Amino acid sequence: MAFVITEPCLSEKSGECVSICPVDCIVEGPDQFFIDPDTCIDCGACVAACPVDAIVDEHDLNPAQEVYLEKAESFFGS
Numbered sequence: 001m002a003f004v005i006t007e008p009c010l011s012e013k014s015g016e017c018v019s020i021c022p023v024d025c026i027v028e029g030p031d032q033f034f035i036d037p038d039t040c041i042d043c044g045a046c047v048a049a050c051p052v053d054a055i056v057d058e059h060d061l062n063p064a065q066e067v068y069l070e071k072a073e074s075f076f077g078s
Contacts, residue, residue: 002042002058003035006068009054017046017055027075034075
């Protein structure tokens with residue numbers, strides 16, 4: 001998984017990231033969007049498109065954001 005959608009997306013779900021993704025790897029969940037790690041090509045287009053700066057590279061997550069990586073893994077059954 002290269003990118004993780006974090007807390008600023010909770011209940012925001014503005015969706016600019018969905019429309020910009022060239023491989024349609026961003027999926028809407030019950031309270032936020034998630035990036036499918038099996039489909040993502042790590043292009044980073046979603047990062048620039050996110051109006052609330054919610055998308056973070058997995059390796060740049062701070063300890064408080066780790067829960068969003070776990071949440072994404074759970075969402076996709078990884």
